[in-house]
Amino acid sequence: MVYIYELGKNKLIEAEIVIASGKMPLKKDGWNFNWNELIKEKNTKTYILKLKDSTQITQGIIQLRIENDMLIMDVVEIAPHNLGSSNKKFDLVAGCLIAFACRESFKIEGNYRGFLTFTSKTNLIEWYKKKYGATQALGQRMFIDDINGLKLIEKYLG
Numbered sequence: 273m274v275y276i277y278e279l280g281k282n283k284l285i286e287a288e289i290v291i292a293s294g295k296m297p298l299k300k301d302g303w304n305f306n307w308n309e310l311i312k313e314k315n316t317k318t319y320i321l322k323l324k325d326s327t328q329i330t331q332g333i334i335q336l337r338i339e340n341d342m343l344i345m346d347v348v349e350i351a352p353h354n355l356g357s358s359n360k361k362f363d364l365v366a367g368c369l370i371a372f373a374c375r376e377s378f379k380i381e382g383n384y385r386g387f388l389t390f391t392s393k394t395n396l397i398e399w400y401k402k403k404y405g406a407t408q409a410l411g412q413r414m415f416i417d418d419i420n421g422l423k424l425i426e427k428y429l430g
Contacts, residue, residue, distance in 0.1 A: 274286075274321070274372070277362060287322060290322065291317065291319055303349060311335075317335070319336070319369070320332070331365050333369075340384075341380060341385075342389055346390075367428040370416070371425050373388050374388050374422075377418075388415060400414055404420070
């Protein structure tokens with residue numbers, strides 16, 4: 273169980289992160305990625321964040337894969353209606369998805385247990401550092417270590 277913040281009503285709403293299946297959001301609806309194609313990629317797992325007990329619109333999506341005993345966040349995307357500051361419907365979506373990925377990283381055995389790695393867009397590097405405690409490794413490659421991962425899990429997943 274996770275909670276996202278409904279801005280219009282100023283309250284926390286129950287949500288859940290579940291394995292993605294069926295029809296995925298489309299680029300024509302404002303999403304940046306073709307999730308119907310991404311969900312088919314081998315050796316990945318795609319999860320959606322949605323309101324609990326609802327078939328309502330997906331609030332965010334994350335795709336993860338394991339490579340060399342390391343959990344990699346290939347793609348994370350927040351629903352178009354949760355972006356920006358003026359018309360944003362729900363907050364905490366990205367934090368919940370990233371914290372979920374951090375929690376999944378603790379299920380991996382090996383040297384990188386508890387570490388989440390990803391490649392950031394250049395303009396988001398400082399944001400990942402400030403908001404999620406990520407470390408820049410090389411170029412746009414970043415990671416969240418086990419200590420910061422546990423902090424995110426506690427903050428966003430309780």
